[in-house]
Amino acid sequence: MEIEPITGRYARMDIHGRPHRLYWEEAGAGIPLLCLHTAGSDGRQYRALLNDAEITSRFRVVVFDMPWHGKSSPPEGFQDEEYQLTTDGYVDLVVTVASALGLDRPVVMGCSIGGRVVLELAKRHPDLFRAVIGLQSSAFAQRYFPIDPLHKPTIHGGEMCAAYCYGLVGPQAPLAERWETLWHYMQGGPGVFKGDLHFYSMDGDVSDRLGEIDTAACPVYMLTGEYDYSCTPEASRETAALIDGAELTIMDGLGHFPMSEDPERFRSHLMPVLEKIAG
Amino acid sequence: MIEPLQELVNTNPALVRRGRWTDVDMLLGIGDAHWMVTVRAGRIERIEPEAWAVSGWDFAIKGTKDAWEAFWQPVPPPRHHDLSALIREGKMRFEGNTDLLLANFLYLKLILETLRGRV
Numbered sequence: 001m002e003i004e005p006i007t008g009r010y011a012r013m014d015i016h017g018r019p020h021r022l023y024w025e026e027a028g029a030g031i032p033l034l035c036l037h038t039a040g041s042d043g044r045q046y047r048a049l050l051n052d053a054e055i056t057s058r059f060r061v062v063v064f065d066m067p068w069h070g071k072s073s074p075p076e077g078f079q080d081e082e083y084q085l086t087t088d089g090y091v092d093l094v095v096t097v098a099s100a101l102g103l104d105r106p107v108v109m110g111c112s113i114g115g116r117v118v119l120e121l122a123k124r125h126p127d128l129f130r131a132v133i134g135l136q137s138s139a140f141a142q143r144y145f146p147i148d149p150l151h152k153p154t155i156h157g158g159e160m161c162a163a164y165c166y167g168l169v170g171p172q173a174p175l176a177e178r179w180e181t182l183w184h185y186m187q188g189g190p191g192v193f194k195g196d197l198h199f200y201s202m203d204g205d206v207s208d209r210l211g212e213i214d215t216a217a218c219p220v221y222m223l224t225g226e227y228d229y230s231c232t233p234e235a236s237r238e239t240a241a242l243i244d245g246a247e248l249t250i251m252d253g254l255g256h257f258p259m260s261e262d263p264e265r266f267r268s269h270l271m272p273v274l275e276k277i278a279g
Numbered sequence: 280m281i282e283p284l285q286e287l288v289n290t291n292p293a294l295v296r297r298g299r300w301t302d303v304d305m306l307l308g309i310g311d312a313h314w315m316v317t318v319r320a321g322r323i324e325r326i327e328p329e330a331w332a333v334s335g336w337d338f339a340i341k342g343t344k345d346a347w348e349a350f351w352q353p354v355p356p357p358r359h360h361d362l363s364a365l366i367r368e369g370k371m372r373f374e375g376n377t378d379l380l381l382a383n384f385l386y387l388k389l390i391l392e393t394l395r396g397r398v
Contacts, residue, residue, distance in 0.1 A: 144367035155382045163384035167361020171354060227357045229364040 006050045008071075013100045015067060015075075015093055022097065023071035024064035028056025031130070031278060032106035034098055035063045036114030038136075038257060039085075039200055040161055040193025041184040042070025045111070048263030054271075058278050062106070064097050068192050070184075083195035087204050090117045091124060098128065107277055109133035112231065112256060113200050116141075119220070119243070123209050126218035131277050133270075134222045136256050138235035139207040139242065141200055151191040158186035161193045168256035170227040181260040207242070215245030221273045222246060223266075225254030249273075280398060281307065281314055285323040287393040294393070295321040298386045303379060305387075308341030321386070338375035340387075346370035353396040362388055 008025040015022070025043055027050045035046045043063035050061050065072040068083050094117065098106055108129050110118045115137030122132045149155050150164065162182040169178045185193070213220060220243055224236035233250045240248035251258060251269045258266035288294050298321025307314045315327040315336065342350070342365055349359035358364050362384075365371035373380055380387065 145363055149378065149381045152378070154378055159385055160381060163381070163388060164363070166385060166388055167363050171360045227360060229358050229361070229367050232358075 004051055005053075005056065006047075010071075011100065013096065015096050016089060018075045020067050020075055021073045022064060022067065024062060024097070024101065025050060026060060026062045027051070028058075028060050030058045030060055032098075032103040033059040033061045033274075034094070034103060034106040034108045035061065035259075036094065036108065036110030036117065037063070037066070037069070038112040038114060039196030040069075040165075040188045041181075041257075041260075042066075042072075042187075044070070044184055045181070045257060045260035047260075048267075049259055052267070055274065059107075059274065060103075062101060062103065064101075066093065068189055068195070074189070083189075083192055085113065085196045085199035085203075087117075087120060087199060087206075090199055090204075091120055094121060095125060095128060105130040107131045107133065109135065110137075111135035111259065113196055113204070115222075115231065116200065116204050116206065119206050119210065119213065119239070120204075122215075122218045122220055123206070123213045126214055129218055131219040131221065133273060134220065135258055136224055136228050136231040136236075137222050137239065138224075138231045139210055139239045140205040141231055141235065143197075143201040144230075147194050147197050150194040150197075157190050157193075158188065161185040161188055164193075165256070168228060168230055169261045170225060170253050170255035172253050173255065173261040177261050177263065181257050184260075207239075210239065210242040211244075213243050213246075215243065219277070220246040221276075222248040223251055223258065223269050223273070224248065225251045225256060225258050227253070227255040230256055247273075280309065280312070280328075281316075281394060282326055282328075283397050284316070284390065284394055285326050287397070288321075288323045288390050291393070294386070294390055297321065297389065298383070301383045301386055303338070303383060304336045305380075306336040306339035306341075306375075308339060309347045310342075310344030323390075336375060338373060338377060338380040340371065340373055340380070340391075342371035348398075350391075351394050351396070351398040355395070362391070 042065045046063045068074045115134035118132035240246045317325040
């Protein structure tokens, strides 16, 4: 048996003025590195990062499951509500969790919806975050596929969410990591992925605010996989061009879930960014 | 052209198991050519070429010839490696009972991938 160096705990805290039970994992010590999972998934996407001794020797890696996701419960009364992620709600969530866990000016790294919200965080709260890393990050993502089938009684939601994401994984990703990534999608709650996509392709357009980001106060790094047809390399390039001082890397062979679908390949692109941040 | 699909699927127990509840009549459009693919309990029962005048299919998956050729490369290029990617590129479209198609989407993606490097 081998016990991983990850600690997982639950915390009770108010989010958006309502009591929540939130699950988070962490490993390491040093500069806080807060990680945000993709729409419809959970913090297990960062399992390799949390197990990476070279990173955890210098960073306190913290990963939480958003409410409704993974082991974090939805709030009381959820059964009569429709879950829908909004820009303001997402920003408030990240700020609340970072504060509750006592993280001192963390680096915040997010993927997909997380890659989008870090741009919003850099703009609104450069005083709270020492740098942001956007994975599969773009100002906006055009909807190209219907989302109602993600939550419909005639279609199995878990199978549908996995099918939806299947091709977003790069075709050369190791099979074990590909299917682990899809498994997380298969386990999502009904309508949760769809609710996150409200932010991704409806509410969360930051295009008109990117010019206000001050990268001297809060540096912006962007890493995008070449096989992503949801947040394409072109979309990331256009976004980076609107942020003075943003640094963008296009990652060969990777898709929409770099940290989860192919951690080894992702690592080679992430390490130089962490080196810069750690100084 | 796509005839090997029958053996590739029917000799793959994991794919047949995944599709054990899948009974569909699917029209595959590759450029101007059309094939009728009959699936019963996850097995490909028939593949009929020149299905240009058939009716009664549940749904159709139609792509340009270039799109399918790229999709079936051993390592397909970005934006051509998945049915959803080709939809986004405007090089593929779905017709008919799309709820039935999507209810079997993962199975369909996986069986169509078996032709990579074989076409």
